[in-house]
Every structure is written in C-alpha cells, then in structure tokens.
Amino acid sequence: MAEVVKFGRPKGFFETFERRPGSIKKNMSYCPGCGHGVLHKLIAEAMADFGIQDKTTFISPVGCSVFAYYYFDCFGLQVPHGRSAAAATGLTRANPDSIVIGYQGDGDLAAIGFNAFMQAANRGENYCVFFVNNAIYGMTGGQMAPTSLLGQKTATSPYGRNALTEGYPLKISEMVSQLESPVYVERVALTTPANIMKARKAVRKAIQINMEKKGFAFVEVLSGCPVNLKMKPADMDKFIDENMTKYFPLGVYKDVTAEREPVVRPVPTFEKADVEKALYRELPGGDQEHESCDSEIFNRELRIKIGGFGGQGVLSLGLIMAAMGKYRNLNVSWLPSYGPEMRGGTANCAVIVNKGPIGSPIVDSNCDLLVVLNRPSLDKYLPELGENGVLMYDSSTIKEVPAVKPGQKAIALNTGDIAEEFGNLKCANAVMLGAIGAMLTKHYLTPADAAKFQETAEAAIAECFAGKDKIVKMNIEACKLGFDKMQAAL
C-alpha cells in the first residue's frame, strides 16, 4: 500500500508555540532550508501516529534546536551541551516504560558529548537518537564540526579542513555500527522527496524500536545549514547529495531488530523508605530518628567559606561541617578548591547547609560564615562576607582586628596557639570547629540543636577520619577544647 503522507501540522506539535518569546507563535525559529524543521516534522508526525506523546520525553540539545521543546507536544528536557546521553540514560533507567528521544547536532554529539554518546550506545541504553549532521556548528556561527568535510571552509578552518591539522571527519554511523549493543543504525538525508520518505521510515523505525524496548537505535540525518555554509537552500541540497554523501554514504549500517529481545534492566526503587535509607545515615548508636534541625538559620542556605594555607586542614574542616549537616538530615554541599592553591597558597572550600534544596555549591558572595586561618585568606575572602555575616579567624596568625562592616561580626580565637599547646598544631581546624559550635550555640541554635552539637561533631569526625582511631580521638578532644575556650570568651 502506498504511504499516506500528511501535509500540514502534525499533531505531535503544539497548536501554537506559546513558549516562543515575542509575537511569532506559529513559526519555528529555523532558517529557510534548514534541516531541523523537516526532521522535527517527521518526529512529531511519528509520535502522534503512534499515540505516544503522553509517555515521550524529547531531549533538546544545545545547538540551533535548543528550543525544540517550544514545538513538541510531549515531555521536554533541555540539557547542557553534549549531555543528552547522560540524561537519556537516567530517564530510561528510572522509567523504562517511557519513550526517550535524544536529538543532537554534530557539535553536541560528535564533539563535546562524544564520549557520553558512545558509552550510552555501547551500553545499549533503551532510547533512540536523531543525529543532525550539518557539518558545522550552526548555532554559534559556523565553526568547524567533527563532521565538517575535508577542504570545508569554516570560521575556524578558514583555509579549509586539512586532515593533517584537523583530522578526518568522524563517521559516526560507521563507528556506532561497530559496537555490539546498538540495534539499528541508519544514515539518511533530507534533500529530495525520496530521501525525506526514507528518513521518515527511519525515524519511525527508531521510535518503534524504543517502543518495543529493544535497545539503542540511531539515525544520522545529513541536513542543511545554508546560512553557515553560505549557500542557497537548493544549492545546499545539491552539496549534500554530491559531496556529503560521498564521504557519508546513506544507508542502513546495522539492523538486528528482528533478532533482539527487549532489553530489561533492574528498575531503581523510589520507595520512600529505601530513598531515606540511602539519604539518611544512621547516627552512631543506631539512632535512626530522622529529626532535623529547628534553628532558623537552616531555613535558608547557610553559606560557609573556609580559607587557609594548604595543609591547615581547611578542606577537612569543611568536610566535617558538611558531614554534620548530613547527620542532622539537612541538605549539604562541599566544594573544595584544588590545584596550585593546594600547594602552599590559599586553599579554600565552600560548604552550604540548608533544610531545602541547594542551588549552586559555589560561595563567592553573600557568605554567612567566613572562617579564615591565615592572613591571605582574610584579604581574599573578606569582601565575600554578606551583610550580617560572621567572620571567625585565627588570632594566632592574624594579629590585627579585621575591619568588618557594620552589621558584620568578627570573632577571634587563637586556634593555632591552642592546638600547639594541646600538642598538635594539625588540630587547629578541630579547635576552630569547636569554636564555631560555641558561637552557633550562643547566637543561632535552638537549645535542642545546640545539645546535639558535640555528638554530631563526633560522628562527623569519626566519618572523616574513619579507620584512624587515634586521630579521631585527638580531633574530638581538640574540638571540645575549642568549644570551651570560645564559650568562655564570648
């Protein structure tokens, strides 16, 4: 029976593209002659015909098709550049019944996301991928893509791509078809009605494989970008047919659909009790109560920055504080600094504690608690202290009283000297931890939360120095000492 081709807007698209900003709600954003719109239409039509919109997630990439979710009437996920395969893996593993469509350009899939994509293909993840090979970075203005042809002039290969300097164009379909897991691999083009019909069939086949859960299906689509290749749309199609297909021959590279059984993987459990078990650690002594903190300071992000010399235990102090938050069932993040800073300069880490979710783990402004163990860190990070922030510093190394702004507090303790007297300078960070505990107890914690401080600190120290019993014991003692000294000073 002859194929029935439907003209007009497929039902897989929204009636109007309300998410598009501005007054244009009926048209897509693609340039005339661009392949994205044609491929979108084939996918939208297939989704509607298969009746799968309510269980399909379309993953929009970064590239010219970044706003694909404006158009497709199904679930949409917009991922960072190259991260489609990672998101698709999570989606299909967590919800194996859903239909997952990956859609990536040649920059997105064959450059920044190449490894993630190949690994997902190699694992035979249960999703289908439409790979738009237009031999260029379209969105960013025509830089060379891994699939740009030899001799092709681009913004970053102005003399033409040279195999000696830029290597050969990557033949993705050929590479993927060499892997064991993928079920179906085909390269199509969008140049002539006959080619579009073949592309339509390939699109449907890939989606059908996903519906049958038979594993990884891949369709490479040779597509035009007349704007960046500086051609008229008709010449663009000619270029694809005459030049691109020579290097990227069309056809089916692999099809083992008939032989493959559905891929069934264990589904992760999202039962409340299991999730809680994974999230909440037992306190030593088997206290499984999931009580959290009542103190107001945890009702929003408590932003902490710790700075000092590499070797002063800056990172472990942050880690212990983050672990303490975790033991009290708060959300925490810990972001250490690495690299040259660790070798002699200033080291720092950021800790955020919150009852609610944490946005970004970076603390470079509006810091609530700044802890500095050396002078360079004071100079560097004091400007980051927020309006009513608290600065705690080691007065054995920082002699002059820091000039904090009105509303801010500066609290000193000679933690280095105390640790040295205690018998180990390395414990200065634990002394500081105790000092922080005393300061919080005095100004910010409810009596119930304050009563838990020591016990929680001990659990966190034991976790951070697990297996080193002597060090655990020493740090717990130093923490108590810091607490008492600070309490007496406040």
Ligand SMILES: Cc1ncc(C[n+]2csc(CCOP(=O)(O)OP(=O)(O)O)c2C)c(N)n1
């Ligand atoms: C992490 C990251 N790196 C770089 C970019 C810049 N960037 C945006 S789109 C793009 C390339 C798009 O090319 P392609 O994937 O081929 O899509 P096309 O626009 O050609 O459809 C790049 C490099 C980015 N957005 N994010």
Ligand code: SF4
């Ligand atoms: S720049 Fe190229 S890929 Fe992007 S919309 Fe225009 S024609 Fe399409």
Ligand SMILES: [Mg+2]
């Ligand atoms: Mg491209």
